[in-house]
Amino acid sequence: MTRMAAGAPHIPAQTSVQKVMAQVLLALLPGILAYMYYFGVGILVQITLALLFAYTFEYLSLSARQQPLRNYLCDLSAAVTAVLFALSLPPLAPWWCSLIGMLFAIVIAKHLFGGLGQNRFNPAMVGLAVLLISFPRIFTHWSPPAMLVDNPLSMLEVLRTIFTTQPPPGMSWDAITQATPLDQLRTGAATGLLVTEVRQGPVFGHFGGLGWEWIANWYALGGLWLLWRRVIHWRVPVAVLLTTFMLTTPFYLFDPDANPLPLQHIFSGATVFVAFFIATDPVSGSATPRGQLLFGAGVAIIMLAIRRWGVYPDGVAFAILVMNMFAPLLDQYTRPRVFGHPR
């Protein structure tokens, strides 16, 4: 009889970090495919680049920290970070965006804080925020939706654009890129146009923006699958979406000319993506039921505030980072009542 290796329980958990991360990646697939359909193959290049840099930095950091490489390289957490980051980049962003973004995400936000599970801030959003602050111009160059492009860029042209950081010969940035609907609303408001006038533009689809609203739907589908698989739970997404809706409705009803439709806020930009995939990051979020509701609501409030009054068209990265700071506090003050203790 061998000496006791472990106490009860003697049976293993049926889940693992790797399985959780793999399911998140799988749930992103419909969104990624829709993204490719509407905005071209650029996003695929960005994902590949981000993965490449993420795993390079992950490998170097783990080696430097003398951590067991096999366990940690297989946990897929770097892959999730990389994909989430790449999905937040404009499809034609220069190649070094991924380099800088992943450097900050993996080395600084993740490993300098202690590696997997220790990062106070969402690594993908740290990488994105660094780029947003340092190179805001890049984020004005989004590809237009496929329906508005007569002859889309070929794979070769896309690669050349990304690696030379110049538009293909004979074309200008303006010819191949366009401001996002949210950006157009912002500039429209700045030049005194009414929302209804701005929305006459071709990029605005039914409510969220051509292409964008459909990508949001596919993200939501992946998110619902994650909910069904119990990888994520309802509180954070519901809090984000419901708060967004509830906060924008009064503004819209009060002055529909100056404020976009509530559904526009939900279906454009990264709202749905954030609700299901970014704000639900467990490590940098809250673990208590009430904490998760507050976390989601806080993300939505800050995001809307930045959209309404800030200098960035979409403020999700900053909203997430600010709420990350509050997560330990939320955990502290929303601790559940222990069974058998008075309320």
Next chain:
Amino acid sequence: MTQLWPTLIILGPAGLLIGIGLSIAARRWQDHSDTMIERINKLLPQTQCEQCGHPGCRPYARAIARGEADINRCPPGGDTTIRALADLLGKQVKALDSSCGEHKAPLLAVIDEQRCIGCTLCIQACPVDAIAGAAKWMHTVIAAECTGCELCLPPCPVDCIDLVSLADQPQRRIPAHVQIPDLAA
């Protein structure tokens, strides 16, 4: 560059002054009140073994409160006590000062009653009056009161006192992969 100078001229000395003021204040109003001594004393194991060089736990607590003694001089308390003291006083955790002694499991003094000659020297040495006996009569240690301080060992003329380990019977087996600071002890 010219705009930098006024900033440096104003903020530099101001910072210096505030720093000096704070350090004076820290010394001037350092808390060595009785409540502080009491709080430090509460963290000490009360073995009264004097291994720290002070005549008992309370005097050591007083010395710590006054900043005269370091927090790593208590072998019976070991790392746990050092950590608790560092926590209370906002100091750095450090290793036990080995010149004071090594951390051991709790001990209990036992008198070999065959050899005891009833000299009462150990009774006088015991800091917690845990030894019962009278002159020319055999002595015995009250097990429940003994702190295992070893102070009764040197005075005994016939070396009739032994120390036995007082390890409690553990309730459960703890697997090897569970790593907790105090459990190793």
Next chain:
Amino acid sequence: MSGDLPVMIHPAGAYLHGFHGGLKLRHYKQISTARALAQPPLPEYLQLSLQQHAGSPAIAVVKPGQHVTKGELLARAGDGLSAPVHAPTSGTIAEIQTLPLLRKPARSAPSIRLHPDGEERWHPDCERSIGNWRDFTPAQTMQRIAASGIVGLGGAVFPTASKLSSQWQTPAHTLIINGAECEPYISCDEMLMREHASEVMLGARIVAHALGITEIVIAIEDQLGALASALETARSQLNDEHILVVRVPAVYPEGGERQLIKMLTGLEVPSDGYPQTLGLACINVATAWAVKRALLDREPLIERVITVTGAIAEPRNWLCLLGTPIQHLLQCSGGLTDPGARLVIGGPVMGEQVTDPALGIDKGSNCLLALAAEQLREPQQSMPCINCGECVRVCPAMLMPQLLYHGIRKGDHALSNRLQLTDCIECGCCDLVCPSQIPLTDYFRAGKQLQAQQRQQQARADKSALRHAAREQRLQDEAAQAARKEAERQARASNPDQAQAVIGAALQRARLRKQAQKHNRNDTDGDTS
């Protein structure tokens, strides 16, 4: 305890209220329920620990070499909380030695080895009539239960009489019979109820009668439909409309007393209280059966039902004498099908690994489980905590396991105290959902042990501080007294005139007294003459 205790609005079992957390686990119960309940052949020896119950060990009243009869007292209850141990069969006491406990291998206690003589001759006490239980006073019933060595057979092994006769803050109103084993594999209670439903109900009625309770709720898992109808039949035979059979959803750890009470009544037993605080009594079905046998058949607790299952050739439930060696049970069940299997006493989630198969089963052994090697978890492979909150979601005690884990690892006992580590019921749910495969429950057990150790150390330190202070005071007083005396002596020495005067005055007083005495004597002399 707070003054305002929660009050039950609906009778227990009228509605199902649910409880926080828990897990739906695969049952694996059918493995052991296919074969009928049977008795294994007598083993070569019985190994009876004197610590089969919560509290102090029993004290042996027999000596090696002595012959004992079936049901004879082997060891009387120790001081305080304790329970006696009886001979499961007739035979000879071989030896009494100190052995590790089967279900708490870190501790050890005296253990009696009994060699059966195969005659199964009952002790005369067990054949003498004790009268009708309905005529017993509550005290007599409780005394009988205590003397029969009955303890909680669900696994907690708390002496039943002590549990039922402790302080009732609310008048007793409902007796809950816990038939909801929720751990996978274990089916001993189910088999017992299948075969002895009416006897279990009788036992429940005896307890209820002694406590002055009329309402009895028997809780079983909802997937046991056949069992429910068997219980209904037994109930109609007894013709007792106060017995209610309730099927509760099989969510682990429903068999936990507090979880079951929450499910049936919607009330939470206070953290520092007991079911009695709410006027509820809660006993296991096997305990109820043991009560019936003690009161009606005059048999002390000498056997129990144990499930032998898992990687076993012939898994089944045995009605098994206490002290039957693990290896004998394995042999009777056809042996292991996987030589690398881990033997566990109890279920796969809360059981304890068997260290020595020569040890005998005790009163709390509800299951002997052989877990095949590929079913075992490997705790070395854990990853860092990713704060996913799954453990918070499943914790039936509503704790924050991930924070507790960090606190215990850092040695931050203040944090684990604040997070109520003591409320952890060690059910293992958090381990089973942890994506990082962290052995959380191992940490909680270690943390609890450390806390207990530290409480003990603190108590010792407090006492030492008091005694040291008292000694300092005594030394101070003695020194002060010595100094005062010395000062007086010095004063006398430095002033000889005054000293002379004092001495002179004393002499004068003595002389006067002498004269007065003489005078008096003369007077009385004169009277008598």
